[in-house]
Amino acid sequence: MTFTTGRENDVSVFSMDGELTVGNRQDLKRGVLDAVANGDRKILIDFAQTSYIDSSGLGVLVSLSKRIRESGGELRLAALNEDLGTLFELTRLDTLFSIADDRSAALADLTDR
Amino acid sequence: MADAPQRALICSTRTAVIQALVPELKELDAVPHVAHDPAEWPREPPAMVFLDLEMGTQLVSAARRAFGPDTSFLALVDNESASRLIGAFAAGCNDYLFFPINTDELKLIWRKHVELTRKPAPSRASSDRVALEFPSDVAYLEEAVGEIVRACEEREISAARARLNLRVALGEAVANAILYGNRQDPFKRVRVRAEFRPDRVAVTVTDEGSGFDPAVVPDPTRPENQWRSHGRGLFLLQSLMDAVEYNDVGNAVTLVLFR
Numbered sequence: 562m563t564f565t566t567g568r569e570n571d572v573s574v575f576s577m578d579g580e581l582t583v584g585n586r587q588d589l590k591r592g593v594l595d596a597v598a599n600g601d602r603k604i605l606i607d608f609a610q611t612s613y614i615d616s617s618g619l620g621v622l623v624s625l626s627k628r629i630r631e632s633g634g635e636l637r638l639a640a641l642n643e644d645l646g647t648l649f650e651l652t653r654l655d656t657l658f659s660i661a662d663d664r665s666a667a668l669a670d671l672t673d674r
Numbered sequence: 675m676a677d678a679p680q681r682a683l684i685c686s687t688r689t690a691v692i693q694a695l696v697p698e699l700k701e702l703d704a705v706p707h708v709a710h711d712p713a714e715w716p717r718e719p720p721a722m723v724f725l726d727l728e729m730g731t732q733l734v735s736a737a738r739r740a741f742g743p744d745t746s747f748l749a750l751v752d753n754e755s756a757s758r759l760i761g762a763f764a765a766g767c768n769d770y771l772f773f774p775i776n777t778d779e780l781k782l783i784w785r786k787h788v789e790l791t792r793k794p795a796p797s798r799a800s801s802d803r804v805a806l807e808f809p810s811d812v813a814y815l816e817e818a819v820g821e822i823v824r825a826c827e828e829r830e831i832s833a834a835r836a837r838l839n840l841r842v843a844l845g846e847a848v849a850n851a852i853l854y855g856n857r858q859d860p861f862k863r864v865r866v867r868a869e870f871r872p873d874r875v876a877v878t879v880t881d882e883g884s885g886f887d888p889a890v891v892p893d894p895t896r897p898e899n900q901w902r903s904h905g906r907g908l909f910l911l912q913s914l915m916d917a918v919e920y921n922d923v924g925n926a927v928t929l930v931l932f933r
Contacts, residue, residue, distance in 0.1 A: 583849050584812045615845050616907035624903040644838045651897040651913050652906050 563588050566596075572661035572671050573601040574664070577611045581618035584636065596610050601670045602634035607664045619654060626658060635659075639667040680788050683715065684708045685733055686726035688748050691750060694775050695724060712736050721788045722746045724771075727755035727762055734765035746787035760817055763808045770861075782861075810856035810881075812849065814864075819845050822868050822877060829870050835931060839914040840877070843929050846907040847879040850898045855881025855925055874916075878928040885924025 563585040567574045573596045581589060593604060606622075608614075614622075622638070629636045639661045641649060649655040661667035682704045684695050692708050709715050710729065719741040725733050727749050737747060746909040749762040749770040759770055760821075769783055804825045808814040822844055826836040848864060854861035862882040869876045892899050896904045912918050917930035 576678065580816075582812075582815070582845070583853070584815065613841070613845075615842070615849065616910055617849065619906050620903040621902060627903075647838065648910065651910065653900065659902055660796060 564592065566580060567591065569605075569668050570672055572603040572605050572668055574607060575610070576606045580610075580613040580615075581608075581611060581619040581621070582613070582615045586617050586621040590625060593625050597629060597634060599623060602615075602629075602632070603637075604629055604634060605637045605664070605667050605671060606646065607639045608642075609664065611645065612642065614645055614648065619648070619652060623654070623657065632662050635671060637661055637667040637671055639664045645648045679703055679705050680704045680721035681707060681716070681718070683720040683737075684726075684738065685710045685723060685729065686750065688726060688728065691726055691773060694773070695780075696778055698775065698780055698783075702781065703783070704788075712740060715740055717747045722748055722784070724748050725762070725767065726750045726773075727758045728752070731758050731761040731765050734762050734767055738766040748783060748787070750833075760808075760814065764812070764817065764821060768807060786861075797918055802870045803868065804870075805865070807863055807865045807899070809860055810852045810858050810862050810864055811860065812852055812858075815845065815848050815852065818848055818864075818866060822866060822906045825868060826875060829875075831875060831931070832931065836924045840875070840929070840931055843877070843911040843914045843918075844877055846911045847877075847927050847929060850907055850927075851879050851881035851883075854886070855883030857883070873933055875933070876928055878926055880926040883925050885921075887924060888920055 563579060564575050564577045567576065575589065575592060575607060577589070596604060637659050640663050641642050649660070661670060682699050684692060684706055686692055687710050696706045707716055707720065723737045723741065723745055723848060725737060725747060734749070736746060745768070745886055746768045749759060749767040750773050751759055751770055752773045768787060771780060771783060804822060806818050806821060821843060823836050824840050826840060827833060848866065851864045856864065865880045867878045888908060891908045892905060894900070894902065894909050899905065911929065915929045916932045919928040919930070920926065
């Protein structure tokens, strides 16, 4: 598996283990959509262990964000490294996503709600 | 069709492999020569070298050094040696054939590499050039991109530019070649050639597809396109490179990074 899942209170946490690319993006997509189908509404994806996301990976995050919104849920991304931050800024996806510096900040933000 | 009979060198110690290949090659009007020891290889370059990966991938490098660009290199793999295939491609193999041999597949490969194309095989590494060739499968993407990025780092190209700009842009170009250019057809190949010059690095990715028109790709940063799940690859590629050039057909893209 390319990610591990966990739960913090009512937040479903996906920790990516390595890159998110055309080769594995469907795994994450399936995992998150399963969680949404099971009724999870607060989703956090932690990229602390991720050095690289390609355009297919970005595309999956966009489509997940849309699906989560449509089901009345919220998505947070956490711990993007400097290179990933640059990619999000270049594609202006930094304006589309709520991005937290780290996992605990994202959790605090989600559980306040 | 070639005029003179073409020579084929078989590098294997396995009787079953040799006994299966020799009659099939004769059937193709080729002259087979069996020698697994480089000391016994012919001086005249054969049209194709069959390399049994059971003997490891170092033999591939040895064969590449021994013979020039007019020779094609074919990896022979079975279930035990399949894990060496990526290494064999990285070392310069042009294609592969599974053992036990499927006669039709052998004919197709012979035709493709010897009778039809006759184009130079890639020279893997010289001081100013690195060339790779691999099948249209995303499983090869990471290793192929990693190899070019490492080659940049060895040539003292700014680590950040190699790691972020080139890695991301090249990853997108190779993914496009595999997914859209060659449509993941296992018989079509992707070629990557990096040229290092004093003032620039130029990496060309070529697929065997019919090409596309880069001008028709919409800007993903425009508000109306922001929620689309596709269409960021080319944008990233163009944003991160100093120059991007396409050939007329649209099946080759050259990424340029100034030093």
